[in-house]
Amino acid sequence: MFDKDQLDWEVGSSALQGLAPGDERPGNETCPRDLGSNACHSTYSTCQATSAQYNTGYVCRCHDGYQGNPYLSDGCQDIDECSLPDKCFANCTNLPGKYLCQCPTGTFGNPYIQDGCIRSQGLIIGLGIGSGAMLVLLVLGATAITHKIKIRRKKKIRQRFFKQNRGNLLQQLVCQSADIAERMIVTLDELEKATNNFDKARELGGGGHGMVYKGILSTLHVVAIKKSKIVIQREINDFINEVAILSQTNHRNIVKLIGCCLETEVPLLVYEFISNGTLHNHLHTKALVSLPWIDRLRIAVEIARALAYLHSLVSMPIIHRDVKSPNILLDDNLTVKLSDFGASRYIPIDQTGVDTTVQGTFGYLDPMYYSTGHLTEKSDVYSFGVILIELLTRKKPVSYRSPQGYSLVNHFVTLLSEGNLAQILDPQVDKEGSGEVVDVALLAAICVKFISQDRPIMRQVEMTLESIYAAMEYRSSDMTDESD
Template sequence: MEKVTRRELMAFAAVVAATLLMLPPFGGAAPAAAAATGAGSNCTRRCGNISIPYPFGVEPGCYHAAGFNLTCDRSHHHQLPKLLLGDGTVQVLEIFIPNNTARISSSRVEFTYADHGHRANGTWGAGLPRGGPYFLSELTSYVMAVGCALQIDVRGGAHDDLLGSCTAVCPPSPQYSGDIVEGTGACTGIGCCQANIIIGYSFYKIQIHTFNESMQGDYSVYMASDVPILNGNIFDGVETLPAMLEWVISNSTCPYMPAPECRSAHSFCQDLGASGHGGYGCHCDDGYHGNPYVPGGCQDIDECKYPDIYRCYGDCKNTPGNFACLCPSGYYGNASIPNGCRDINECQHQEAYSCYGLCQNFPGGFHCHCHDGTYGNPFTKGGCVTVKKSFTGLSIGLGVSGGTSLLLLALGGPYIMRKLKLRKLKKTKQKFFKQNHGLLLQQLISHNTDIGERMIITLRDVEKATNNFDSARVIGGGGHGVVFKGILDLHVVAIKKSKIVVQREINEFINEVAVLSQLNHRNVVKLLGCCLETEVPLLVYEFISNGTLCHHLHVEGQVSLSWDHRIRIVTEVAKALSYLHSSASMPIFHRDIKSSNILLDDALTAKVSDFGASRYIPTDQTGVTTAIQGTMGYLDPMYYYTGRLTDKSDVFSFGVLLIEAYSKEAVCLSVCR
């Protein structure tokens, strides 16, 4: 990582703060659906923007048992109500039914001092009920100390077993300019340290030993989950960080199947005895999702609606708890893998397909005709009969009286053939236009006549612009196709051609056209039009000449972007996201913000591109539950685990992009794809 001055670091921090302020405020995303319980309609099922599914509840009779009772604190005027555990002070940020977890706000650990300030003792978990039903998640949680010349020990359990320990040393000199944080966001041990918590409890004892003279107040200690660090000063003044709790039903293991609280059909019980603490959780069977704690809460998943999760490259058919993926009619093979379906050559087994004439195979089917000199029904044995040849006299008569007609036919034949060929080509174009949802696209943009007229581009114009799709014109590939460089109406354009023609990609194509046709922002790539007259849909964009941000940051041979350029580029991306989320006619969530989707023009102005995965969100909603799409490394974990897409999903991806631009470190090995 290149060294930066303190002024540059402060400037970068200012940009981070400004862009986050510019984006909509961060809040808890609601789970997929609020479950109704048998406790009646008077149960509070939402506090602010947080859903309260059973077995949790606020009023008596609305929750499973003690420990699952919550308080909705509405005493803070001009603020959203706060959801609290029990009657206490621990704030709940989100509740996740599928994996039996809850995200809370974890306060900074407070200490009392001993040994003249060389040792300090503290505790964590004072607001949690002792013995359950909550335990700190041991999968994602850790203790973290910000400071130096200290050792931190975490103990728990009946015998105060050592569960985690780390040591932070001071920089070797005041002029030290090395990193205190690794590229992954973890502490290096210089100025801060962290250690995983190996066993989940509801209460911990924490002890700090200092190696220098008394350092009271010169450090901060947190118990947290999945919180990356940007620099050693990021926690100055921070009082709370998110932590993940696991929760269990009762204090026993699964007594029998089904367990009492697994009330829904298609649910099962699983022991979740964290660290020896008895308890179980309920889950929906494979192929179902929802709330297993309420009757009818587990609903069948229509896998065919989520092709990015349940891969099917043929005809998808939903079944209860499962789905069938079959090759289309006329094909055979494995439809669950790309190109797994192969054409059946029916003509190799004509009788099996009842063809007793001339068979001609084509992809997905075949034609069956009577042989030359015969006519009739070729799909039955003996159905084709020979044409009778007793027309000699008639032929002579025609030869004498129709010579002129034959001459006219001979002269006009080429013209007739040309007209027939043009008519066939026109029908083919109309077929592809309909197949590619051209009528749907016209409806989507029909409210703006000017847009509708300029958006539809003919195949003839596209072929002329690309020199009939000359491979020498290929300039790259996006997430959904190959990109050609061309000239259209005396302007240089980029023409995107899809790689695979399947129904879901045609839907993504129409989605991208509908989204981009409504946008007008200097930092969003401009869509000039589309062509629907080919089997493969085509998009025509403004040509952005200077590659992607990813190539400038990571690909060898590119000119390195200066610090000022990187600051400006990420600021422009933030402005584009703010426009998409707040200023567009209907909020748009991009779903795939990454450095390879940020194009740069000659002036290094950022242009957000590739809207194939984008979603419109109704103005009266804060999010939508949908199939998971995006790029690992940039993907919002909450969206990945819950399927709930909100504006914060784009904000998380932007945060990763921000760190990537700051550090110039690649997010993953397969960069710039």
């Protein structure tokens, strides 16, 4: 029947008597089945008891969240609330008969109103911290990778230099049938540790081409390490040449080469450490008195011994080519150690000399070699003669100029020939010396003759000095005995 007051369909029935108006029962389960059929045919519907002035019965309703005709089978359909306006202002999920409205992750508040969800400050901080931590990890990772690449690259460079330098070294030694023992190879890591990464405080001195550092090896040996400042092919050749020569020499007055490092572009040389500086340092001090004359004469003898050994007692003669006082090291007992063999050259046994590019130090340089480029053992004899003059006069061959503009050698020879030797002698030598001073001066003058053939060989120079020194020692001992 139709209730005109409610404007709704009502199914008349006495089955719902006893229920208060508005009470419900599920449509397909407990609604009355009058006339053998339930009027509420939809699954998602319910029957609601009614009570009016004229009748009693029920009406059908769709469940909340559904809409449609409950009197038809499947007449009630789910409502998609998420598609409706002003239902949800955040993340909306439609469910059967209902919907889920939630604020997005990282926010909180009321999702059912406009701008009701507020971002969490804690999350922002967390994300910031997390992002910062991630950035730190990325930086650390990149740094570690870069460090590994640098180490790998450095290792490859060291290996390349090692092969290159070792090949050059072995080529130098082939003609000598000599073997550069593995014990002489020192790693760059060892030398960096020995010198505290070549700390400036470890510098002993050096020139325009290189620096010498004091180092302590893992064996606790104190050493001097020669490192080149510049990288040119000549420097590389000189260092290789020095290793080749010193690896074959054994003389108490020649500095001992302990080893070499081939892992750098220019090899590093490792020598015994000589603690007392150079002859140049001892002679050219500001003090009025320098080395005693007897020590100077003994030093001259020892230099002569070392050069005579190089010229005549090794398997293939060696010309030092840069004999000068800065290259004469002295130990604590003032014993000579001849050093710096970078410019040295072998002279084949069947030859008297070789033609080379001129190398040496002006003031000590053989003028004949300088003008011809022909290097012989007499070039070392000339340089040694200059050292004798330096020991006698205590003047610097490189910078000395007489009032007339003469070099030290020319002025010395001129005064000697005029009988005025005393004018240029070191007053200390004049005071401490005797007749042997003139003998040494005459020997020096012969050594520095312009024509190389007019000079003696080093063996003759050595023997002459030995006899002069022996006579001086004998005379000194006699004077000591008389005083006793």
